[in-house]
Amino acid sequence: MYRYDEFDARFVAERTEQFRFQVQRRLNGELTEDQFKPLRLMNGLYLQLHAYMLRIAVPYGTLSARQLRKLAEIARKYDKGYGHFTTRQNMQFNWPKLKDVPDILAELATVEMHCIQTSGNCIRNVTADHFAGAAADEIEDPRPVAELIRQWSSLHPEFSFLPRKFKIAVIAAPHDRAALRYHDAAVEIVKNDEGRTGYRVWVGGGMGRTPYLAYVVGDFVEKPDLLGFLEAIMRVYNENGRRDNIFKARIKILAHSIGEDEMRERVLREFQEIKTSGYLQVPDEERARIAAYFAPPDFERLTDEALPTDGDLGRWIVNNVTPHKQPGYAVATISLKPIGGVPGDISADQLDAVAQLMDDFGLTEIRASHEQNLVLPHVRQKDLPAVFARLQVLGLATPNAGLITDIICCPGLDYCDLANARSIPVAQEIAKRFADLDRQEDIGELKIKMSGCINACGHHHAGHIGILGVDKKGVEYYQLLLGGSAAEDASIGEIMGPGFGEHEIADAVERVVDVYLKLRRPGERFLDTYRRLGMEPFKNVAYGEQLHAAH
């Protein structure tokens, strides 16, 4: 994985001391809250319902065992013994004290971590396929590109005060595991007809109150041109993005108001101007230097094993283990969705224990996924039984990856200052309702995604079943959306109708799932059946007689 050079280390250390001084000035009254707020946000520090919240960047979701141990230490020493993995592959602590945050940043810096650009109107933490470097279907590891973009975008003077935040994802496989089309911009590593590798560049996706899917603005960008091309996109956005209305300030609004042709023309025109004025090209040797940090581990020469498919181990393998590109290896998902638990939460003890597991099985890195799980990318197949046994002891062996109880869920009104409704208790209720693994496996792939407000941190627009919490005169209600997808068949979920009460929403979800089970054709996922039949048959049963639909 990427390691800081001297410049990176000095930059993060200086930034930490800069923030220490800013906190000191705030506490002694030299800075007002209005002056301090943008400074703390630039360092990932929010003020939430109960306390401050610190968001720690995990670039493209990759972590080492050493970093996990540091997060565990911080959770114990400065927080309340746990952390929360987010849909941006980051980690959040929910209870830090302002006075302690400079010390936390100093601790993070010792393991090459920080909170820079995890908030604010800048280019945020770059995300990537959580199976990067391991997936059997990828063209190449997308993380060197993500790292290149991270370095380019960190404190970029031209793009530090954008109209609004800007999120970039990178993938290199036909199967989209990073919600590419829901990003402000996305880079898809592809091969052209000649077999040469380059980049398909997307623009204009997003969730929030106005969801849009990104479209292609660059069909095949040559490798040395990537940063120049991205710079062209950023300039078009910086110049034309709306700064007069925060709700219309994201690039998706610009991209879909001027349209695909006009956007493409503006970007290409800007790119030509950049090229003629002498632009940033990334030399082969620099790309090779970064790529070297992501060299695959020294894989042993192994052959594929006959893996069990029944019993507790077999079911975990069937649901949580994915083929690896290297014979004899596997990708193992550690579900952070225990039935009745808080999606994405992990205790300090679990963080330490997973780090120990990594050491014991020679695993140098782990991934945080945007689906709020952890991924061990390079597990020897012969080690799977022992890894599973260890995870069972840790309470981390829930065999539900990709199933109905593997719910993406934002912190909601239990923690978040922006939320209108609680989301975690609803996710817990639904998970308990579908706890039976036979039933989950019969239902098959079904992605429920839930947000506690229109900002959509829980990706509700992209859920096969999406749930959006709303506030009606101080009471929580929940809208149901069907038909969304964040994968390569991306689509935006359709709102079913009036919201359901807190105690009605799980019933409604269960009725919708029952309709699917009744009407599905062989091999159809929930999403397929919905796309074939539309909303009507599901809506007809969701609002049962005993349900009192809200307005």
Added chain:
Amino acid sequence: MPQLLTANRLIDGRVLYWRGGGWVENLDEAEGFTDAAVADTALAAAKEFVARNLVVNPYLFEVKDGRPVKEREIIRAAGPSVRTDLGKQAKYGSTGTTSPAAPERDDDVSI
């Protein structure tokens, strides 16, 4: 409808409630305002604590029978509903009672 006055403490973000010209942590000990003018006067007084860099974002919210009307304020007063071992509920018991519970691990910061 009666109102309470709340803010967050600057140094640690903790939720505070107004009582008698100062702040308490427990909603059950907060001062209720039935007179809007008195509430506004208290809010003005609270802003002096903002100027002194002790609290941020003071505001009034409605209560009925001493309990917050909105879910948001119920949760702020208690803690996460999904982690009843954390937040004020761990220290003071659930909102609406003052029964002691196992104290949350904490180093209190007074103002």
